[in-house]
Amino acid sequence: MAASRDAVIAALKTVADPASGNDIMESGVVRALNVDETTGAVRFVLEIPPKAADAYTVVKDKAEAALKAIDGVGAVSIVMTGHTEKAPPDLGGAKPKPQGPEKVPGVAHIVAIASGKGGVGKSTVAANLACALAQQGRRVGLLDADVYGPSQPRMLGVSGRPASPDGKTILPLRNHGVTMMSIGLMTNEDQAVVWRGPMLMGALQQMLTQVQWGALDVLLVDLPPGTGDVQMTLSQKAQVDGAIVVSTPQDVALLDARKGIDMFRQMNVPLLGMIENMSTHICSSCGHEEHVFGHGGVAAEAAKLGVPLLAEVPLDLQIRLGGDGGAPIVVSEPDGTRAKAFHDVASALVAQGVA
Numbered sequence: 001m002a003a004s005r006d007a008v009i010a011a012l013k014t015v016a017d018p019a020s021g022n023d024i025m026e027s028g029v030v031r032a033l034n035v036d037e038t039t040g041a042v043r044f045v046l047e048i049p050p051k052a053a054d055a056y057t058v059v060k061d062k063a064e065a066a067l068k069a070i071d072g073v074g075a076v077s078i079v080m081t082g083h084t085e086k087a088p089p090d091l092g093g094a095k096p097k098p099q100g101p102e103k104v105p106g107v108a109h110i111v112a113i114a115s116g117k118g119g120v121g122k123s124t125v126a127a128n129l130a131c132a133l134a135q136q137g138r139r140v141g142l143l144d145a146d147v148y149g150p151s152q153p154r155m156l157g158v159s160g161r162p163a164s165p166d167g168k169t170i171l172p173l174r175n176h177g178v179t180m181m182s183i184g185l186m187t188n189e190d191q192a193v194v195w196r197g198p199m200l201m202g203a204l205q206q207m208l209t210q211v212q213w214g215a216l217d218v219l220l221v222d223l224p225p226g227t228g229d230v231q232m233t234l235s236q237k238a239q240v241d242g243a244i245v246v247s248t249p250q251d252v253a254l255l256d257a258r259k260g261i262d263m264f265r266q267m268n269v270p271l272l273g274m275i276e277n278m279s280t281h282i283c284s285s286c287g288h289e290e291h292v293f294g295h296g297g298v299a300a301e302a303a304k305l306g307v308p309l310l311a312e313v314p315l316d317l318q319i320r321l322g323g324d325g326g327a328p329i330v331v332s333e334p335d336g337t338r339a340k341a342f343h344d345v346a347s348a349l350v351a352q353g354v355a
Helices: 005-012 053-068 122-135 197-209 229-237 251-266 297-305 317-324 337-351
Strands: 030-035 042-047 076-081 110-114 140-144 173-175 178-182 218-222 242-247 271-276 309-312
Touching (some): 005 030, 005 053, 042 053, 042 197, 076 197, 110 229, 110 251, 122 140, 122 178, 122 218, 122 337, 197 229, 229 251, 242 297, 251 271, 271 297, 271 337, 297 309, 309 337
Parallel strands (some): 042 076, 110 242, 140 178, 140 218, 242 271, 271 309
Antiparallel strands (some): 030 042, 173 178
């Protein structure tokens, strides 16, 4: 029988927080606590003060030991966020230059999938594009960085929990030929992630550098909408080869898309192209074509910016059902007309040398 949540909380209350003197539950450093009622697996995040990694590594070890002493507790996964790496000793002489964006070990290219506003189908595009690249023989990873609204576990049909064999590295999950990691795998599907900016940045850095991605030709990063902490952290910490901006054709969406494009320019991230989603709708009964959100707005914006229009993706019921059902349309209908737009984008990325 799996351990209860109350038993887990009671065990964590026996571990002291060195910063406050209270236990780690009372002090609030334990976040996103999840206890699997079937397997007894326990997962949570330790939000620690800056420059306190050494002290909280001891706390992490004590918490893990306390949990494993409970009958019915399975795997224990504890992720620390909000800390910085310990600075090297000052040996005199020339000071090292500040480190800029770095390569993720084993990952040849990183491509960001972004949008100016929510609801334009960015995550649907990211999931289908990842599967399309995998079908073209590429080694593909997908990082769901939309921390507040993670949807890739549902879209890729992944329901397991990532393991951590040593408490430091995280093993991602895999489906449809795509290696995937998401904060949504660490929480219940209906559980809100209530984090401040520093926690977001720490979580993103850990998902980039502490996940065993293996050898990848390309890592797609499904970004949250807008121009916030996650976008800035990705651009500053990792060598991003380029960004794809997804938008619907109407003016309201394009207003926000322009802001996203300007952000990438300020962060010196190349714009690989744009995708017009929900471009047109064809009635399944009569065949009438209707431009529900207008048409051609993204194409005009791409031409204005001098970047490729990578695809015009239709507003289609089967594309939506594929995402909701865990089998993107390029998986359920790999040779169908609905999947063609995503295969075209995948071919364009390969041709550009970023996948």
